[in-house]
Amino acid sequence: xxxxxxxxxxxxxxxxxxxxxxxxxxxxxxxxxxxxxxxxxxxxxxxxxxxxxxxxxxxxxxxxxxxxxxxxxxxxxxxxxxxxxxxxxxxxxxxxxxxxxxxxxxxxxxxxxxxxxxxxxxxxxxxxxxxxxxxxxxxxxxxxxxxxxxxxxxxxxxxxxxxxxxxxxxxxxxxxxxxxxxxxxxxxxxxxxxxxxxxxxxxxxxxxxxxxxxxxxxxxxxxxxxxxxxxxxxxxxxxxxxxxxxxxxxxxxxxxxxxxxxxxxxxxxxxxxxxxxxxxxxxxxxxxxxxxxxxxxxxxxxxxxxxxxxxxxxxxxxxxxxxxxxxxxxxxxxxxxxxxxxxxxxxxxxxxxxxxx
Numbered sequence: 001x002x003x004x005x006x007x008x009x010x011x012x013x014x015x016x017x018x019x020x021x022x023x024x025x026x027x028x029x030x031x032x033x034x035x036x037x038x039x040x041x042x043x044x045x046x047x048x049x050x051x052x053x054x055x056x057x058x059x060x061x062x063x064x065x066x067x068x069x070x071x072x073x074x075x076x077x078x079x080x081x082x083x084x085x086x087x088x089x090x091x092x093x094x095x096x097x098x099x100x101x102x103x104x105x106x107x108x109x110x111x112x113x114x115x116x117x118x119x120x121x122x123x124x125x126x127x128x129x130x131x132x133x134x135x136x137x138x139x140x141x142x143x144x145x146x147x148x149x150x151x152x153x154x155x156x157x158x159x160x161x162x163x164x165x166x167x168x169x170x171x172x173x174x175x176x177x178x179x180x181x182x183x184x185x186x187x188x189x190x191x192x193x194x195x196x197x198x199x200x201x202x203x204x205x206x207x208x209x210x211x212x213x214x215x216x217x218x219x220x221x222x223x224x225x226x227x228x229x230x231x232x233x234x235x236x237x238x239x240x241x242x243x244x245x246x247x248x249x250x251x252x253x254x255x256x257x258x259x260x261x262x263x264x265x266x267x268x269x270x271x272x273x274x275x276x277x278x279x280x281x282x283x284x285x286x287x288x289x290x291x292x293x294x295x296x297x298x299x300x301x302x303x304x305x306x307x308x309x310x311x312x313x314x315x316x317x318x319x320x321x322x323x324x325x326x327x328x329x330x331x332x333x334x335x336x337x338x339x340x341x342x343x344x345x346x347x348x349x350x351x352x353x354x355x356x357x
Contacts, residue, residue, distance in 0.1 A: 188304035
């Protein structure tokens with residue numbers, strides 16, 4: 001069930017509660033209203049989220065809406081970088097000049113399900129997002145493009161070129177995993193109260209003593225963070241009027257490729273040791289039972305001791321990072337950022353590195 005329908009269900013529940021506490025003379029009428037609300041909610045829920053929103057005026061069907069023109073844009077920038085997602089916004093102008101906008105990033109009433117997006121180089125999803133593959137070989141030297149049409153209005157069409165940019169803060173993360181959190185200790189049991197004696201001056205009897213509370217158990221220690229694997233970085237220069245860095249990052253049998261604009265973009269390579277897991281909370285000691293009333297009154301039992309909190313796990317070790325770079329790429333190494341906390345200092349090697357693809 002969608003979030004919107006759940007909100008309606010909550011509204012129905014609140015109505016039911018109000019009906020249940022209303023004065024008797026009005027209760028019968030209010031119950032009828034509540035029943036009608038329940039039926040309406042059930043019908044709307046069965047018809048689907050989009051239909052519910054259209055029914056309440058939150059969305060409109062393009063097939064039932066007169067439209068004279070349309071325009072598409074990428075509000076977060078005209079360009080897209082490898083591995084990035086960028087939302088589309090489409091505006092529709094009606095014959096009377098009124099403008100309707102797509103849902104999602106546009107925060108409008110037009111359903112993306114009423115629109116067809118045909119992408120080239122890039123891909124798209126059902127929520128109006130344009131996506132570029134992480135691998136730069138898919139898009140290098142190309143321009144992304146989307147063609148937007150409306151099946152219910154075959155005369156409408158919008159075209160949008162999407163330049164590919166490498167002016168982006170890329171990241172390759174091979175850091176160790178976080179240690180598991182320790183289990184919390186169990187709380188101790190409360191002591192029982194002492195039996196009641198007699199306070200009758202002619203027939204006194206002492207109250208019973210309360211029993212002691214039991215100790216809480218200790219929290220479990222957190223697990224240690226995972227060690228990061230060794231990472232190999234190879235860097236070479238793709239020369240030209242606007243030189244770019246070709247970078248390969250390899251670790252644990254996996255390779256990631258990047259094309260970085262060194263003038264404004266960057267690549268951060270991480271091989272940090274994973275943080276240790278947090279220790280579990282110690283259990284609370286049980287309260288001592290109260291002494292029973294009597295002559296004299298019984299003694300209260302002692303509270304149990306709280307359990308010790310578990311210790312946090314130790315952080316993992318950082319992985320070694322070795323950077324092999326071509327001499328032509330040396331002036332641009334400032335665009336490569338390294339982080340391997342808990343590991344040895346990174347090693348740099350200068351030697352000829354041929355094109356990586």
